[in-house]
Amino acid sequence: MTLPPVKLPPVTTDDAERASPWRGTRPELTIAAITVAVAAVAGGAVAGWPGVAAVAITAAALTMVVVRGLAPRSAAQSVRRTRDRQVARAIAGYAQRRFVVATSVSSRAFYEADLRPVLEHLLAARLAEHHSVNLYTEPAAARAAFCRSRGDEALWRWVDPAQAQSEGRELDRAGIPRRTLARLINRLEQL
Numbered sequence: 236m237t238l239p240p241v242k243l244p245p246v247t248t249d250d251a252e253r254a255s256p257w258r259g260t261r262p263e264l265t266i267a268a269i270t271v272a273v274a275a276v277a278g279g280a281v282a283g284w285p286g287v288a289a290v291a292i293t294a295a296a297l298t299m300v301v302v303r304g305l306a307p308r309s310a311a312q313s314v315r316r317t318r319d320r321q322v323a324r325a326i327a328g329y330a331q332r333r334f335v336v337a338t339s340v341s342s343r344a345f346y347e348a349d350l351r352p353v354l355e356h357l358l359a360a361r362l363a364e365h366h367s368v369n370l371y372t373e374p375a376a377a378r379a380a381f382c383r384s385r386g387d388e389a390l391w392r393w394v395d396p397a398q399a400q401s402e403g404r405e406l407d408r409a410g411i412p413r414r415t416l417a418r419l420i421n422r423l424e425q426l
Contacts, residue, residue: 271290271294274290274294275287275290275291275294277290278290335349335350335353336350336416338410339410339411339416340410340412340413340416341410342410343408343409343410346410350410350411351393351394354393354394354419354420354423355394355396357423358370358377358381358423358426359371361423361426362380362381365426366426370396371396374395374396378391378395381394381422381426386418387422389415390415390418390419390422393411393415393419394419
């Protein structure tokens, strides 16, 4: 069985112009050429041939700088730059998370404002994913799924959504203790 040949539309000059990165730059290039010509005439009038040569060399150098800036990068350069940006973003993200944790240990207000919502969201996701329990609509079932021991009961108050609104008077105290935070993260991983 043979397929009929596919007829492609002919390539027109409009298609070739659309593919060109220089499309639409004719006015700018014309102005640049006129500027260089006027500068060469002025350089020739002031200093003769050395003035024309200085203008030509300067124009060539500027043209090379501009074209280098406009030229597309090779695939290897693009991949390397993308990888470098991702590494820089990961380092900045790590530093920010480290700052949030360190400040939450020393300040209860910072814990309540920044770290608690993250831990609470993680708890809600883990409960929904592994236990089919909604933390906000089924708080008793969420607590039962989270608290398996007396130690878990002590951790619950640090992520209980009902406690978040009622602890406004305790914001001047120290934040979450490091050991408690470590135990809470371990419990969330086990959940």
